[in-house]
Each structure stands twice: as C-alpha cells, then as structure tokens.
C-alpha cells in the first residue's frame with residue numbers, strides 16, 4: 747500500500763530534485779546542490795528503505811534505483827536521515843520528476859503487453875484501444891506520482907523517469 751502523495755507534485759513539486767542529470771535522489775531530498783552538501787553518504791536511508799530501492803552512488807550520495815522496485819512513500823528514509831539531506835518540507839511533494847515511454851515499448855511495436863498497466867495504482871497509464879491493433883500505453887503525467895512501480899516490470903526498459911531539469915540548484 748502506498749502513502750498518498752499529490753499526483754501533480756511529481757511534475758510540479760519543488761523539493762525533490764537534488765541530483766545531476768538523470769540521477770534521482772530520494773524523496774523529500776533537498777534541491778540538487780544543497781543535497782550534495784548535506785548528504786554524507788552514510789547509508790542510513792539505504793538501510794531504512796523497506797523496498798531496497800536506495801543505494802549510494804559513486805559520488806557518495808544517496809540515489810534511487812527503480813530497477814529494484816518502487817517507492818511507497820513510507821518516509822522511512824526521511825526519518826533515518828540525521829544529516830538534514832532529506833527534509834519533509836511538504837508531505838505531499840516528494841520530488842519533481844518527469845516520465846516518458848520510449849518507442850521500444852513492445853505494445854508500440856505491435857506486441858501485446860500491459861505489464862505497466864497492472865502496476866500503476868494511480869491509473870496514470872491507460873491503454874488506448876484501436877480496432878485491429880494492439881493497444882498502446884498512454885501516460886497521464888498529472889496522475890503519476892513517480893513511484894516507479896512501472897519501471898522494473900517493463901520487459902523492454904521503455905519507461906524512463908528523470909528529474910525535472912529546470913529545478914534550481916539551491
């Protein structure tokens with residue numbers, strides 16, 4: 747069961763981007779540069795995460811790995827962080843991410859697949875039925891929480907979640 751977070755905050759929130767390029771930092775992390783200063787790479791959040799989706803990267807900073815599972819927004823990582831790198835300024839705003847489905851999606855190639863549909867609790871992924879053709883996934887960005895549940899189940903690694911790039915560094 748996932749905790750409720752605002753679905754719009756996935757795209758329009760302001761407290762989550764804290765990594766470089768495509769690296770996703772834990773939910774409720776400080777903005778990019780502030781997070782890099784505060785996170786000591788101690789690994790407390792990695793240990794605390796019941797979904798095992800956190801790891802310490804080569805920069806000695808905590809990051810999310812959706813290939814391992816999904817974020818349930820349980821907030822255990824925030825509670826575990828003693829260095830002030832994860833701070834719940836707004837409980838409904840865990841991060842600012844964007845999601846896309848790339849052309850290597852099996853359904854888009856005409857092969858029946860709905861693996862992502864089955865995982866998406868907020869119903870952000872729906873399949874458009876077309877007579878005589880395989881139904882293809884359609885994303886509703888406003889419904890997506892960025893939980894990442896769809897990522898690891900996709901057999902073609904077609905689902906990409908990234909930090910929003912227009913986030914300020916501090």
Ligand code: SF4
Pocket residue numbers: 772773794795796797798799800816817818819820821822823824
């Ligand atoms: S909120 Fe919970 S599931 Fe999500 S990264 Fe933190 S500890 Fe893991």
Ligand code: SF4
Pocket residue numbers: 845865866867868869870871889890891892893894895896897
């Ligand atoms: S399963 Fe995927 S599309 Fe659905 S809310 Fe989670 S990240 Fe968004």
Ligand code: SF4
Pocket residue numbers: 847850851852853854859860861862863883899900901902903904905
């Ligand atoms: S799970 Fe992946 S391949 Fe299957 S429909 Fe969804 S995006 Fe396409």
